[in-house]
Amino acid sequence: MTRVDFFFDPVCPWCWITSRWLVEVSAHRDLEINWRTFSLRIKNRDLEMDEKYVKGHERGLRALRVVEAARAEHGDSAVLPLYTEMGRRYHHDKDRDTDLGDVLEDAGYERALASAADDDAWDAVIEASMKDALDLVGEDTGVPIISFDGSAGFFGPVLSPAPTGEAAAQLFDSLHAMATLDGFWELKRTRTNPPIFAERP
Secondary structure: EEEEEEEEOOHHHHHHHHHHHHHHHHOOEEEOOOOEEEEEHHOOOOOOOHHHHHHHHHHHHHHHHHHHHHHHOOHHHHHHHHHHHHHHHHHOOOOOOOOHHHHHHHHHOOHHHHHHHHHHHHHHHHHHHHHHHHHHOOOOOOOOOEEEEEEEEEEEOOOOOOHHHHHHHHHHHHHHHHOOOOOOOOOOOOOOOOOOOOOOO
């Protein structure tokens, strides 16, 4: 079994595509996926940014607080159902201001956890998760971030569209091999596709 830590902000479309790829891979490879929080709002709080990005990242932070509150109450198994419901609404339905209480209910959890959205006490938990990610890959990245077996990791993969079936699994195998090779650092090319989502899960 390969342990995978996946760091995400629910408002990031690239994270969403990569997360669905990982779910697809898990049907073909023996994975233990740990869904970890990473706030683009916290990461970029000292940068001057367009107001629309600030608002979007603030939505992500509020959602991540709810994710961590649900994790604290129900365990790690609560994270993927919540993230999946958020991804449906944010990225497929374009419901940027979705009600987090509705998200919780549809994912099978109590609405009351939505109050965590405005409780910045959860930010310390999110920042601790972010530190784990940035210790692996460096400070000059955002998300998605993926790591293998708690050590080797990198920013990405950025996919659009994501492969499916055995092609998804083969991509995972290749990335795992590269990430765990001592001395491998970076591959990059200019992205020309917008986010291309698969069918709404």
